[in-house]
Amino acid sequence: MQKVHNYIADNKERFIEELFELLRIPSISAQSEHKPDMVRCAEWLAAALVKAGADRAVVMPTDGNPVVYAEKIINPKAKTVLVYGHYDVMPVDPRAEWRTEPFEPVIKDGRIWGRGADDDKGQLFMHAKAFEAMCATDSLPCNVKFMLEGEEEIGSPSLYKFCEQNKKLLKADIILVSDTSMISLSTPSITCGLRGLTYMEVEVTGPNKDLHSGLFGGAVANPANVLTRLVSSLVDDCGRVTIPGFYDDVRELTDSERKAFNKAPFCLRQYKKSLEIGDVEGEQGYTTMERTGVRPSLDVNGIWGGYIEEGTKTVIPSKASAKISMRLVPNQSYKKIAKLFEKHFKAIAPKSVKVVVKDLHGGEPYVAPTDMAAYKAAEKAIVDTFGKKPLPFYSGGSIPIISGFERILGIKSLLIGFGLAEDAIHSPNESYGLEQFDKGVNTIPLFYKYFAESK
Amino acid sequence: MQKVHNYIADNKERFIEELFELLRIPSISAQSEHKPDMVRCAEWLAAALVKAGADRAVVMPTDGNPVVYAEKIINPKAKTVLVYGHYDVMPVDPRAEWRTEPFEPVIKDGRIWGRGADDDKGQLFMHAKAFEAMCATDSLPCNVKFMLEGEEEIGSPSLYKFCEQNKKLLKADIILVSDTSMISLSTPSITCGLRGLTYMEVEVTGPNKDLHSGLFGGAVANPANVLTRLVSSLVDDCGRVTIPGFYDDVRELTDSERKAFNKAPFCLRQYKKSLEIGDVEGEQGYTTMERTGVRPSLDVNGIWGGYIEEGTKTVIPSKASAKISMRLVPNQSYKKIAKLFEKHFKAIAPKSVKVVVKDLHGGEPYVAPTDMAAYKAAEKAIVDTFGKKPLPFYSGGSIPIISGFERILGIKSLLIGFGLAEDAIHSPNESYGLEQFDKGVNTIPLFYKYFAESK
Numbered sequence: 001m002q003k004v005h006n007y008i009a010d011n012k013e014r015f016i017e018e019l020f021e022l023l024r025i026p027s028i029s030a031q032s033e034h035k036p037d038m039v040r041c042a043e044w045l046a047a048a049l050v051k052a053g054a055d056r057a058v059v060m061p062t063d064g065n066p067v068v069y070a071e072k073i074i075n076p077k078a079k080t081v082l083v084y085g086h087y088d089v090m091p092v093d094p095r096a097e098w099r100t101e102p103f104e105p106v107i108k109d110g111r112i113w114g115r116g117a118d119d120d121k122g123q124l125f126m127h128a129k130a131f132e133a134m135c136a137t138d139s140l141p142c143n144v145k146f147m148l149e150g151e152e153e154i155g156s157p158s159l160y161k162f163c164e165q166n167k168k169l170l171k172a173d174i175i176l177v178s179d180t181s182m183i184s185l186s187t188p189s190i191t192c193g194l195r196g197l198t199y200m201e202v203e204v205t206g207p208n209k210d211l212h213s214g215l216f217g218g219a220v221a222n223p224a225n226v227l228t229r230l231v232s233s234l235v236d237d238c239g240r241v242t243i244p245g246f247y248d249d250v251r252e253l254t255d256s257e258r259k260a261f262n263k264a265p266f267c268l269r270q271y272k273k274s275l276e277i278g279d280v281e282g283e284q285g286y287t288t289m290e291r292t293g294v295r296p297s298l299d300v301n302g303i304w305g306g307y308i309e310e311g312t313k314t315v316i317p318s319k320a321s322a323k324i325s326m327r328l329v330p331n332q333s334y335k336k337i338a339k340l341f342e343k344h345f346k347a348i349a350p351k352s353v354k355v356v357v358k359d360l361h362g363g364e365p366y367v368a369p370t371d372m373a374a375y376k377a378a379e380k381a382i383v384d385t386f387g388k389k390p391l392p393f394y395s396g397g398s399i400p401i402i403s404g405f406e407r408i409l410g411i412k413s414l415l416i417g418f419g420l421a422e423d424a425i426h427s428p429n430e431s432y433g434l435e436q437f438d439k440g441v442n443t444i445p446l447f448y449k450y451f452a453e454s455k
Numbered sequence: 456m457q458k459v460h461n462y463i464a465d466n467k468e469r470f471i472e473e474l475f476e477l478l479r480i481p482s483i484s485a486q487s488e489h490k491p492d493m494v495r496c497a498e499w500l501a502a503a504l505v506k507a508g509a510d511r512a513v514v515m516p517t518d519g520n521p522v523v524y525a526e527k528i529i530n531p532k533a534k535t536v537l538v539y540g541h542y543d544v545m546p547v548d549p550r551a552e553w554r555t556e557p558f559e560p561v562i563k564d565g566r567i568w569g570r571g572a573d574d575d576k577g578q579l580f581m582h583a584k585a586f587e588a589m590c591a592t593d594s595l596p597c598n599v600k601f602m603l604e605g606e607e608e609i610g611s612p613s614l615y616k617f618c619e620q621n622k623k624l625l626k627a628d629i630i631l632v633s634d635t636s637m638i639s640l641s642t643p644s645i646t647c648g649l650r651g652l653t654y655m656e657v658e659v660t661g662p663n664k665d666l667h668s669g670l671f672g673g674a675v676a677n678p679a680n681v682l683t684r685l686v687s688s689l690v691d692d693c694g695r696v697t698i699p700g701f702y703d704d705v706r707e708l709t710d711s712e713r714k715a716f717n718k719a720p721f722c723l724r725q726y727k728k729s730l731e732i733g734d735v736e737g738e739q740g741y742t743t744m745e746r747t748g749v750r751p752s753l754d755v756n757g758i759w760g761g762y763i764e765e766g767t768k769t770v771i772p773s774k775a776s777a778k779i780s781m782r783l784v785p786n787q788s789y790k791k792i793a794k795l796f797e798k799h800f801k802a803i804a805p806k807s808v809k810v811v812v813k814d815l816h817g818g819e820p821y822v823a824p825t826d827m828a829a830y831k832a833a834e835k836a837i838v839d840t841f842g843k844k845p846l847p848f849y850s851g852g853s854i855p856i857i858s859g860f861e862r863i864l865g866i867k868s869l870l871i872g873f874g875l876a877e878d879a880i881h882s883p884n885e886s887y888g889l890e891q892f893d894k895g896v897n898t899i900p901l902f903y904k905y906f907a908e909s910k
């Protein structure tokens with residue numbers, strides 16, 4: 001293992017230079033103008049994986065953005081690790097808030113700044129480089145497969161079918177994923193729960209055209225006013241979602257589970273300070289950790305209607321819209337919640353407007369067992385590099401495809417992420433600490449070693 | 456008078472060609488990029504008024520867009536009419552909804568299509584051409600002054616000071632304004648009431664940056680959710696504004712006033728059909744005509760926050776905003792309502808967010824007495840051209856400067872507008888009927904005649 005760590009230390013700067021090439025490709029999956037960047041990014045990764053030591057790497061077309069598949073089979077009888085990651089990134093708006101160019105990465109204060117620095121280019125690239133280090137030092141103990149997709153940020157619409165069609169190719173003992181965070185570098189953790197997601201869009205239409213708000217104001221339902229009424233009614237004064245049936249399948253934690261859950265270090269004062277908020281807000285009767293970890297939620301991700309430029313326009317808009325997503329917990333189901341939402345939203349809309357409700361994407365919640373071999377191997381690897389046993393952690397985030405893997409491929413995923421809250425993924429000024437990258441790339445080979453040794 | 460009408464008939468086509476030149480100038484006052492267009496538009500108008508017969512026309516600078524002033528003094532002892540209009544227009548968004556280019560006017564189906572076709576370029580140009588016809592036929596019976604501003608659509612911020620500084624220059628017996636509508640061509644009307652306006656902007660800030668809605672959703676107040684809550688609470692289930700003190704100064708109509716008011720022809724079925732709405736919505740206990748004519752209202756004119764592009768982004772936005780305007784009726788006061796709004800909005804905001812409330816602009820309501828000489832003269836003129844006595848009409852719209860004229864200059868305004876609801880002012884596909892233009896330009900000289908003859 002020392003050889004591997006030495007190789008990593010000797011090549012550290014080159015790794016970062018290569019990562020910068022990857023970060024410069026603006027592979028935003030949500031925006032169709034970036035289609036060519038998606039292909040370019042996939043091709044770049046395939047080439048990089050061959051250089052790193054893969055027997056072969058291919059850019060495999062899908063109905064959407066291509067999947068990069070690569071493999072190195074050292075022994076058909078050895079264990080096989082399937083590394084999953086995604087090369088697509090979030091949009092960069094609000095653009096004005098960035099202090100550096102989102103697609104021109106720079107190092108400052110010991111961190112890499114740029115869109116995708118953490119999520120997920122920085123994290124998947126640790127796997128490519130750990131793989132290279134093991135190949136170069138002839139110490140790869142498992143077969144390795146890579147499956148890197150370009151649609152995670154839009155709900156992996158093509159990857160489900162890709163998995164269905166490539167079950168044999170993707171056969172593996174564990175899926176290894178670094179697309180999550182740790183509590184902190186001094187409190188390492190392994191994610192053992194992910195929330196599910198139902199992401200909807202609603203459009204409220206009032207009059208058939210924009211109207212003068214003087215001539216019509218007070219007599220015609222304003223779709224922007226109505227939208228605020230409908231949306232605000234979706235969460236009650238106690239912070240509970242009002243959609244009938246929403247909580248029906250939610251698994252309530254037992255008292256002892258709650259106690260264990262709240263043992264993870266958390267400082268409310270520090271949390272509020274870091275976000276500069278006067279108070280937290282959420283479902284009554286639950287702690288902040290519980291609210292993000294094991295309770296469902298409903299958020300407006302975007303809202304728009306009427307005149308939103310400089311100055312004033314006295315208009316009753318014809319339409320107003322919102323993007324609304326709900327985070328789900330075991331045992332809620334994405335499609336069931338989408339249907340409940342649609343039914344409820346249509347039911348509460350007054351006769352004075354028409355509403356259209358669209359299901360944009362979603363995914364099921366996921367729970368990773370802490371007693372599986374891969375989890376134990378990851379625990380040992382982290383003890384080696386962090387000097388501390390990692391805590392099991394329930395993330396509020398969602399990686400919808402993870403539960404899809406289990407359903408389609410019958411393979412569990414291990415969520416060993418090296419992100420931190422301060423990385424500001426999905427936000428302006430995303431970053432990834434050089435120390436996080438270094439810790440990650442050194443931890444991964446240890447995981448392979450312990451996993452290969454496990455029964 | 457026959458000479459005047461003949462002149463108009465003979466020059467009709469040229470009038471429209473000239474109006475097209477004016478409509479081609481994109482003089483949008485709300486958008487600072489159009490500053491040069493404002494000056495160009497003012498200069499074009501000054502030149503046009505001199506050609507029409509003015510002794511002099513000047514482009515007078517203000518702190519904002521210039522005012523075009525022109526005059527023709529036939530006799531210091533004769534009555535003086537001050538024509539007010541505005542050469543600025545509304546923004547054109549939503550741009551995609553326009554069926555023709557907003558600043559490339561065309562004639563189709565007997566109507567002029569383009570931004571400003573009615574509001575107010577089309578209407579003010581009727582005055583310029585009626586003036587030309589009277590000058591050319593040597594039949595001008597009054598002194599005439601023109602005051603054409605470029606900031607009406609943003610609340611005339613500079614015109615108040617301009618009036619203060621030019622009281623002597625603007626001395627007149629009546630201010631003549633065509634910036635309103637009639638009930639219909641078969642039910643002509645004169646506007647005798649205008650609502651006031653208070654136009655606010657609110658910004659709700661939650662966390663100090665956009666957050667991942669998975670990692671934080673459910674635990675942190677989402678400013679877009681909070682905004683919908685705050686805004687929706689401003690109007691109750693009975694359609695009444697909930698701001699404390701909002702109705703304190705509202706003059707309630709007597710039963711007989713209400714009866715008279717509701718005599719104007721109005722067909723609810725046709726109203727709903729033309730707007731393609733399933734139902735109207737407004738303050739309980741009032742008719743649609745009352746809701747726009749004599750009752751105050753509160754409308755969201757714009758709302759925005761979070762991700763509003765194509766696709767999905769799982770974000771809790773740091774900020775969300777809305778533009779909210781209230782229409783006021785006698786005896787509400789713009790500034791008082793702005794203060795009540797600000798106080799209330801701040802009071803209802805939870806500790807989990809910060810709010811900023813801005814007063815963007817506003818104006819007082821206005822009532823024109825139906826027994827003044829100018830009103831009687833206008834009535835007679837309309838009987839001549841429309842063959843019917845016009846009804847007094849309470850418009851839901853606002854022209855904030857009108858009450859300013861009365862306060863600063865001590866001059867009443869006569870609101871003789873030839874617009875129609877179908878002109879879709881402030882909306883995409885604004886238009887103005889050729890018949891409306893023709894009726895207007897022929898009515899105006901009759902007004903001058905009867906007004907000059909009045910005691």
